[in-house]
Amino acid sequence: MNGLTAAVKQPNYKKRKGNRIKFSAGRDLPLFALLSPSAILIIIFCYFPIYGIIIAFKDYSPFHGIIDSPWCGFKYFTAFLTDSDFWRVMKNTITINLYSLVFSFPAPIILALLLNEVSKTWFKRLAQTISYLPFFISWVVVASLVISVLSPTTGIINVILNNLFGIEPIYFMTYSKYFRIILIAAGIWKGIGMSSVYYLAALTNINSELYEAAIIDGAGRMSQTLHITLPGLRPIAMVLFILSVGNLATIGFDNVFLLYNPLVYDVGDVISTFTYRIGLQELQYSLSTAISLTQSIVNFAMVYMANRLAKKYGGWSMW
Amino acid sequence: MRKSKSRITFEIFNYLIITLFSLTIIIPFMHIFSISVSDKKAIDASAVSIFPVGFNLKAYYDTLFGPKSIFFTAFGNTAIITVLQTFLGLTFALMAAYVFSKKFFGKTFFTYMYILTMYFSGGLIPFYILVTKYLHWYNTYLALIVPGIVSVWYIIVIRTQMEAVPRSMTEAAIIDGANEFNVLLKVVLPSIKGTVAAISMFFALNAWNMWFNVMIFTDKPSFWTLQYYLRNVVISKLESATLDRTGDTTMEALGKINTHPLNYQMAAIILVAIPIISIYPFVQKYFVKGLLTGSVKE
Numbered sequence: 340m341n342g343l344t345a346a347v348k349q350p351n352y353k354k355r356k357g358n359r360i361k362f363s364a365g366r367d368l369p370l371f372a373l374l375s376p377s378a379i380l381i382i383i384f385c386y387f388p389i390y391g392i393i394i395a396f397k398d399y400s401p402f403h404g405i406i407d408s409p410w411c412g413f414k415y416f417t418a419f420l421t422d423s424d425f426w427r428v429m430k431n432t433i434t435i436n437l438y439s440l441v442f443s444f445p446a447p448i449i450l451a452l453l454l455n456e457v458s459k460t461w462f463k464r465l466a467q468t469i470s471y472l473p474f475f476i477s478w479v480v481v482a483s484l485v486i487s488v489l490s491p492t493t494g495i496i497n498v499i500l501n502n503l504f505g506i507e508p509i510y511f512m513t514y515s516k517y518f519r520i521i522l523i524a525a526g527i528w529k530g531i532g533m534s535s536v537y538y539l540a541a542l543t544n545i546n547s548e549l550y551e552a553a554i555i556d557g558a559g560r561m562s563q564t565l566h567i568t569l570p571g572l573r574p575i576a577m578v579l580f581i582l583s584v585g586n587l588a589t590i591g592f593d594n595v596f597l598l599y600n601p602l603v604y605d606v607g608d609v610i611s612t613f614t615y616r617i618g619l620q621e622l623q624y625s626l627s628t629a630i631s632l633t634q635s636i637v638n639f640a641m642v643y644m645a646n647r648l649a650k651k652y653g654g655w656s657m658w
Numbered sequence: 659m660r661k662s663k664s665r666i667t668f669e670i671f672n673y674l675i676i677t678l679f680s681l682t683i684i685i686p687f688m689h690i691f692s693i694s695v696s697d698k699k700a701i702d703a704s705a706v707s708i709f710p711v712g713f714n715l716k717a718y719y720d721t722l723f724g725p726k727s728i729f730f731t732a733f734g735n736t737a738i739i740t741v742l743q744t745f746l747g748l749t750f751a752l753m754a755a756y757v758f759s760k761k762f763f764g765k766t767f768f769t770y771m772y773i774l775t776m777y778f779s780g781g782l783i784p785f786y787i788l789v790t791k792y793l794h795w796y797n798t799y800l801a802l803i804v805p806g807i808v809s810v811w812y813i814i815v816i817r818t819q820m821e822a823v824p825r826s827m828t829e830a831a832i833i834d835g836a837n838e839f840n841v842l843l844k845v846v847l848p849s850i851k852g853t854v855a856a857i858s859m860f861f862a863l864n865a866w867n868m869w870f871n872v873m874i875f876t877d878k879p880s881f882w883t884l885q886y887y888l889r890n891v892v893i894s895k896l897e898s899a900t901l902d903r904t905g906d907t908t909m910e911a912l913g914k915i916n917t918h919p920l921n922y923q924m925a926a927i928i929l930v931a932i933p934i935i936s937i938y939p940f941v942q943k944y945f946v947k948g949l950l951t952g953s954v955k956e
Contacts, residue, residue: 362763369838370757374768377754380808381775387788388780394787401791450679456672468939469680475938476931477867479885483892483927484686487693493920495689498704508704528682536946560665593870597893618783619874631781639777 395629415629425630428613431606436587439523444583446531448576451538452568470532478529482597485525486512518603526594537575545571578649585645588637610634687931694718694924701918717921721929728879729929732887736866739802739883743865747807748858755816756842759823772810789875801875802883806865812857819853819951820846856948859941866934884930891926 390405395415397408419425450470457463473481488494491508492501500506511517549567558566592611599607610630618627661669688708693701697712705711722729758769779785785805795801823846831845847854869885876882882890 360761360763360765367763370760370762373753373838373842374757377750377808377813378768378771380750380804381772381810384785384788384805384808385775385779387792388784389778391780391784391787394784401787404791405787453672453676456669457676458669462673462676466676466680468942469683471938471942471945472683472935474945475863475934477869477885477934479867479869479889479893480927480931483888483923484690486893487690487920487924487927488686492704493693493701493706495685495707498707501704502707533945533949536949540950560668597889614782619786624783624787628781628783631783635778635781642777 392628392632394625395632397625399625399628401624411625415626416633418626419630419633425613427605428608428610432590432609432611433587434606435519435522435609436590438519439526440580440583440587442523443527443530444580446527447534448538448572450531451535451542451572452564454535454539455542467532467535470535472532473529474533478593478597481525481529482594485521485598489521512598512600513602515603515606518599518607522594522598522607525598529594537579538572541572541575542568577652581645581649581652582642585642585649586638588634588641687928690924690927693918693920694928695921696918698916698918698921701920714917714921716917717925718929720917721922721925728882728887729926731880732882732884735799735802735881736883736885739799739868740862740865742803743806744858744861746803747809747812747861747865748854750807751809751812751816751857752842752847752854754813755820756838756846758813758817759820772813776810786874795875797876797878797881799881802868802871802881805871806868809861812860815948815951816850816853816857819850823849852947853951856944856951859944860948863934863945884933888926888930892923895923 394405394408396410396412397405398411398414399405399408403409454463454466457466489496489511491497491510496511497508501508511521545567549571550563553563553567588610590609590611592615595607595609596612596615599612614627614630614634617623617630685708689706692706692708692710694717695713695715696706696710697714700706700711721727754772758765758772789801789805790796793800795804827845827849828841831841836844867885868883869889872881872883872886873889
């Protein structure tokens with residue numbers, strides 16, 4: 340499978356000096372023309388902001404603009420690195436990601452394994468279609484559902500707790516102890532359906548002869564799952580796992596921002612929401628950029644390493 | 659072959675779990691819908707769970723057709739943004755992918771230039787400064803549409819598919835006198851129809867669900883997209899988004915109101931979710947295929 344082909348090293352087709360592609364107007368100008376719209380957009384929307392990173396080293400003010408704002412060296416870097424708020428936020432980000440790894444990562448695998456055992460096609464198809472629904476709706480809709488379902492007095496959870504168990508309404512969204520669970524559960528709910536397609540596809544790729552041979556050898560279902568199914572899922576699972584680990588230092592903005600509130604900042608405030616508030620609500624442009632830059636660099640290093648590992652162990656590559 | 663007893667037990671267990679999981683998706687929507695049509699008193703008495711108590715579509719009527727309704731404005735904005743962003747995004751991505759599938763002067767340079775942007779970005783603030791201060795796009799549709807057009811990831815996915823198009827076909831077209839643009843349009847494109855469909859779906863979904871750019875780049879309700887409208891109604895509960903107030907605050911007028919604010923909020927959720935929910939079952943296969951062939955990022 341994939342792992343095997345990855346282990347075979349490809350011959351190194353490094354470009355030697357004599358093999359440089361030379362410019363040829365007839366061939367290249369039309370191609371440049373086709374490339375230009377996206378290239379221009381990339382220069383404007385990706386590279387200009389990269390240039391704009393220098394404001395992390397300046398006391399940027401909108402009045403002076405990027406060029407005329409005065410330099411201030413590492414002032415803002417020292418500022419946030421010595422700020423306990425920043426480290427709390429960093430800790431929250433990594434903690435949430437670790438919990439996510441433990442719970443969100445296996446979820447689609449389990450769903451795929453269960454769906455795979457369903458023999459009635461109509462049931463499987465229906466279940467799959469239903470499972471995809473949360474993927475398509477936006478985080479705004481999901482967050483609205485979560486907030487409504489958990490709402491005190493009127494949300495269905497509290498309605499059931501009240502009517503069946505006589506429990507007083509619980510303001511779930513205001514407690515730090517519930518926030519991580521809510522966040523991660525919502526994430527699982529939203530992604531499990533679509534994510535399971537990777538594993539279901541991998542399951543169909545497992546050679547059925549392996550199962551047949553195992554049955555002949557007297558292997559039970561459990562044994563088959565352990566020795567054929569799970570190893571068959573290993574390549575894709577490895578790749579996805581490594582990529583998830585590579586993203587340990589970043590976290591999505593939408594879900595946290597839409598679900599959190601100041602009462603749960605102590606566990607819920609993460610790097611993305613923190614830099615947003617610092618930058619666009621408190622208008623500390625330079626500070627926010629300094630934090631962003633540091634985070635970008637750390638993330639770049641981690642994603643790069645993760646990609647290298649994914650390539651090595653799973654035969655998968657970004658390019 | 660007779661199924662063993664443990665196998666039957668397992669299968670019952672399996673169907674049960676999958677059904678329970680499916681219910682976690684269906685029940686919240688039933689609950690939301692129920693609240694949106696239920697009686698005010700029932701809602702306040704914690705009596706509404708999965709099924710409505712009473713039935714009143716006033717919230718829906720007001721949200722869609724009421725005097726202060728901005729639903730259709732939001733819907734229109736979302737539609738325009740989706741169509742434009744999908745069309746432009748797809749077009750530019752196809753053009754770029756085609757170029758990268760060939761050899762040309764400076765290919766390595768441009769490859770690195772494009773790919774670097776996937777790993778490293780300037781961050782939120784420089785992007786914000788660019789759009790508001792240097793482009794002067796605050797409160798414009800441009801700020802909502804243009805930034806979402808370029809996506810290097812999709813370019814890579816499409817490029818891989820294009821590289822699989824047989825050289826013989828493209829060369830035959832060139833011999834017949836076609837220029838590069840024509841080759842792309844008439845030879846390569848038809849060969850990768852599936853990928854094009856899948857990628858355009860991803861663009862469309864992304865554009866349809868956009869709300870953050872609306873929040874940071876506009877301050878007028880005329881620019882609201884459906885998702886941002888929903889956020890204001892349910893999550894941040896902005897004053898201008900509530901519709902059940904006629905402005906008349908006398909005791910008599912207030913006593914006459916027999917709708918619950920939640921009727922409106924829940925109606926908004928349902929109305930905003932309906933377009934996607936009604937369409938996705940028919941296009942889900944494109945997303946599944948897109949995810950698998952290109953390992954497209956979500």
